Amino acid sequence: MEKVAVIGLGRFGIGVVQELMQIGYDVLAIDKKELMVNEVVDSVTHALILDSTNKDALIQAGLKTFQTAVVGIGENVEASILTTLMLKEIGVEKVISRAITNYHGIILDKIGADKIVYPENEIGIKVARAIANPDLIDFIEFGDRLSIAEMQVSDNMAGKSLSELQLRNKFNVNVIAIKRGAQTNGTPGPDDVFERGDTFLVSGTPKNISQLKNA
Amino acid sequence: MEKVAVIGLGRFGIGVVQELMQIGYDVLAIDKKELMVNEVVDSVTHALILDSTNKDALIQAGLKTFQTAVVGIGENVEASILTTLMLKEIGVEKVISRAITNYHGIILDKIGADKIVYPENEIGIKVARAIANPDLIDFIEFGDRLSIAEMQVSDNMAGKSLSELQLRNKFNVNVIAIKRGAQTNGTPGPDDVFERGDTFLVSGTPKNISQLKNA
Numbered sequence: 502m503e504k505v506a507v508i509g510l511g512r513f514g515i516g517v518v519q520e521l522m523q524i525g526y527d528v529l530a531i532d533k534k535e536l537m538v539n540e541v542v543d544s545v546t547h548a549l550i551l552d553s554t555n556k557d558a559l560i561q562a563g564l565k566t567f568q569t570a571v572v573g574i575g576e577n578v579e580a581s582i583l584t585t586l587m588l589k590e591i592g593v594e595k596v597i598s599r600a601i602t603n604y605h606g607i608i609l610d611k612i613g614a615d616k617i618v619y620p621e622n623e624i625g626i627k628v629a630r631a632i633a634n635p636d637l638i639d640f641i642e643f644g645d646r647l648s649i650a651e652m653q654v655s656d657n658m659a660g661k662s663l664s665e666l667q668l669r670n671k672f673n674v675n676v677i678a679i680k681r682g683a684q685t686n687g688t689p690g691p692d693d694v695f696e697r698g699d700t701f702l703v704s705g706t707p708k709n710i711s712q713l714k715n716a
Numbered sequence: 717m718e719k720v721a722v723i724g725l726g727r728f729g730i731g732v733v734q735e736l737m738q739i740g741y742d743v744l745a746i747d748k749k750e751l752m753v754n755e756v757v758d759s760v761t762h763a764l765i766l767d768s769t770n771k772d773a774l775i776q777a778g779l780k781t782f783q784t785a786v787v788g789i790g791e792n793v794e795a796s797i798l799t800t801l802m803l804k805e806i807g808v809e810k811v812i813s814r815a816i817t818n819y820h821g822i823i824l825d826k827i828g829a830d831k832i833v834y835p836e837n838e839i840g841i842k843v844a845r846a847i848a849n850p851d852l853i854d855f856i857e858f859g860d861r862l863s864i865a866e867m868q869v870s871d872n873m874a875g876k877s878l879s880e881l882q883l884r885n886k887f888n889v890n891v892i893a894i895k896r897g898a899q900t901n902g903t904p905g906p907d908d909v910f911e912r913g914d915t916f917l918v919s920g921t922p923k924n925i926s927q928l929k930n931a
């Protein structure tokens with residue numbers, strides 16, 4: 502069974518732990534505070550109270566046998582950096598570390614973190630984009646010329662068919678799928694009508710997608 | 717010019733502020749700590765030091781004239797809840813509030829937050845999924861039967877053409893686009909070859925996409 506060590510059981514670390522358990526991984530959850538470890542001890546494979554900046558403690562905890570570890574320590578930048586270094590020195594193949602500033606990320610990169618995550622920043626960007634485009638639920642930016650967006654049907658669009666809205670001609674976007682409740686239509690046609698409450702997947706340039714609020 | 721008030725200049729709030737400024741909004745940045753406000757005072761439209769749980773202070777700051785506000789206060793759950801309530805009472809049309817636990821979110825919902833965001837949790841889930849699928853960069857889940865994933869080309873796939881890999885026949889997924897450096901191929905054909913370093917967009921069921929590591 503595949504296993505992952507997650508060090509630092511703040512909100513980010515807990516998010517990782519819960520999803521990994523849900524996916525079916527064995528999880529070793531580590532934190533220096535007993536309180537945090539007690540929060541998870543009943544829902545994870547193993548939980549240990551230890552200071553992850555202590556290399557011997559990590560080795561004793563069996564970290565040499567882990568291929569993947571997540572460093573969820575945030576605000577304590579020094580501990581985040583030291584822990585990342587210790588894990589690489591112990592030989593953990595893939596260390597995913599969280600950074601809370603750009604410089605924090607640069608340092609983690611230099612000391613060997615295999616992947617760096619900026620959680621608050623990424624979501625801050627999504628929230629800002631959703632403000633700029635209230636019907637935008639989620640998106641993937643694939644280069645700067647192609648985005649895939651999950652959007653909700655606006656009041657303007659509700660009750661109109663795809664051909665009526667002329668999304669391809671007017672906006673140069675492609676509707677990939679439409680979802681109504683639990684039903685997904687993966688091959689939307691020109692006569693399909695958008696109903697209030699529907700969500701849809703659309704592809705196009707970021708600019709064209711943002712124009713859809715004028716549909 | 718469209719304007720947004722962002723209250724609470726922690727890492728999440730700062731992420732929202734920076735992206736909103738980048739998009740072109742006017743931003744009023746508010747925090748009770750002078751230190752946080754000073755961090756942004758040179759890069760935002762307006763910055764104010766005030767306690768957002770104080771309704772009069774919010775009114776004096778002009779919040780009645782804002783249609784949109786983001787409550788980026790996290791750990792201080794009481795302040796997050798009070799601030800959200802104050803903003804709705806003042807008449808701010810759209811209040812987007814951050815929650816740090818499920819119950820926090822439930823309370824925010826009951827007192828009128830128009831949208832609730834769980835930043836650390838959302839990214840925690842993405843990190844966990846990326847661990848389960850190391851070539852996965854980003855994804856949108858559209859219902860439980862359709863996902864769009866941004867992936868990097870695995871060692872197995874590198875040097876092989878789409879027809880060679882038989883992605884549609886074997887895995888029932890559709891490659892939407894392939895990116896190589898700054899070039900994007902939005903109409904990939906059967907003879908297109910995946911090269912090391914390429915990333916691609918693919919659609920299919922979550923299960924089929926996760927099978928791609930066996931391609």
Ligand SMILES: Nc1ncnc2c1ncn2[C@@H]1O[C@H](COP(=O)(O)OP(=O)(O)OP(=O)(O)O)[C@@H](O)[C@H]1O
Nearest residue numbers: 509510511512513532533552553574575576577580
């Ligand atoms: N040296 C260490 N060894 C083990 N755990 C640590 C160490 N330093 C910090 N932690 C733990 O990491 C967890 C997350 O901590 P921290 O306060 O650094 O980040 P945070 O940014 O507030 O986290 P989040 O936003 O995810 O809640 C805490 O539970 C803390 O006890």
Ligand SMILES: Nc1ncnc2c1ncn2[C@@H]1O[C@H](COP(=O)(O)OP(=O)(O)OP(=O)(O)O)[C@@H](O)[C@H]1O
Nearest residue numbers: 724725726727728747748767768789790791792795
């Ligand atoms: N009543 C208040 N009025 C204005 N600002 C506040 C109030 N309460 C908290 N803040 C500010 O909100 C910001 C974010 O605070 P908080 O400590 O609650 O969250 P956090 O979870 O640590 O944030 P992040 O993870 O985004 O860094 C802080 O800068 C804090 O000064």
